[in-house]
Amino acid sequence: xxxxxxxxxxxxxxxxxxxxxxxxxxxxxxxxxxxxxxxxxxxxxxxxxxxxxxxxxxxxxxxxxxxxxxxxxxxxxxxxxxxxxxxxxxxxxxxxxxxxxxxxxxxxxxxxxxxxxxxxxxxxxxxxxxxxxxxxxxxxxxxxxxxxxxxxxxxxxxxxxxxxxxxxxxxxxxxxxxxxxxx
Numbered sequence: 541x542x543x544x545x546x547x548x549x550x551x552x553x554x555x556x557x558x559x560x561x562x563x564x565x566x567x568x569x570x571x572x573x574x575x576x577x578x579x580x581x582x583x584x585x586x587x588x589x590x591x592x593x594x595x596x597x598x599x600x601x602x603x604x605x606x607x608x609x610x611x612x613x614x615x616x617x618x619x620x621x622x623x624x625x626x627x628x629x630x631x632x633x634x635x636x637x638x639x640x641x642x643x644x645x646x647x648x649x650x651x652x653x654x655x656x657x658x659x660x661x662x663x664x665x666x667x668x669x670x671x672x673x674x675x676x677x678x679x680x681x682x683x684x685x686x687x688x689x690x691x692x693x694x695x696x697x698x699x700x701x702x703x704x705x706x707x708x709x710x711x712x713x714x715x716x717x718x719x720x721x722x723x
Contacts, residue, residue, distance in 0.1 A: 542718075544620035548613045552605035553597040557613040561621045561718055563590030571595040571610060573603050575667040579707045580610070586711035589618075603669055604676065611677045615684035622718060625649060632717030638705035641696025645709040647717050648688040655682040658692040659706060663699045674703055678710070 542561035548554075567584035569577045571593065584591040593614070597606030622628060633646040643659070657678060661671040682689040691710065696702040 542621040542623075544617040546613050546617040546620060548609055548616075550605070550609065552601075553595060553609040555593070555595040555597075555606075555609050555613045557594075557610075557617045558590075558592040559614075559617045559621055560590035561618070563588055565590065567591045567593075569593050571606055572597065572599050573606060573669055575669045576603070576607055576610075576673075579703065582704060582707050583711045586708050587715045589711075589714070603673055607669075607673045607677050608680045611680035612684045615681045618714075618718070619685055622649070627720045629717050629719050629721055632713035632715065634709045634712035634716065636705045636709040636712065638696070638701040638708065640698065641693065641701040641705045643691065643693045643696075643702065643705035643709045645692075645706070645713040646688075646690040647710075647713045649685065649717055650688050651686050652688065653683045653686045654688045655679050656690040656692075658690075659702065660693070661699055661702065666699050666703060671699065671703070674706070678706075 545558045547556045565585040565588045567581050569580045595606050595610050631648050635644045657675050691706055693702050
């Protein structure tokens with residue numbers, strides 16, 4: 541089975557992550573950041589990765605360390621679960637509409653990190669979360685998993701919808717890339 545557990549403890553955070561790449565999208569998420577929890581639940585549901593993510597961080601300062609370190613831990617768990625990558629599709633891409641918004645993610649688990657983010661957000665916050673942290677999350681994931689990751693939002697007015705379409709397309713792209721090709 542392609543399962544993994546990773547823990548990360550730093551001066552700022554204490555995070556644990558358990559995944560099953562061949563799951564059904566069941567999840568237990570608790571980071572103390574409501575909107576981020578919502579996005580991670582969406583990620584689990586659409587990737588079909590069973591995910592348990594618990595994070596305690598210095599959110600009394602800001603959310604940066606918790607969000608970035610959660611990305612590191614998620615990437616490490618995925619990397620550990622896929623092992624030598626034998627048989628995976630490796631590539632994944634998906635377009636997701638979310639009401640008036642449309643986003644696309646393209647991913648390649650190539651072993652070389654390269655991140656392209658073409659998402660313009662006019663708001664500084666969604667709920668209590670700084671919108672710049674979405675870039676930081678995906679950048680940290682890309683660097684730690686050593687993948688090519690391109691995320692682009694083509695249009696949208698509602699910032700919640702824009703970010704949600706990014707997370708859904710990211711999840712579906714990962715699902716496609718990590719699926720084992722039986723041939």
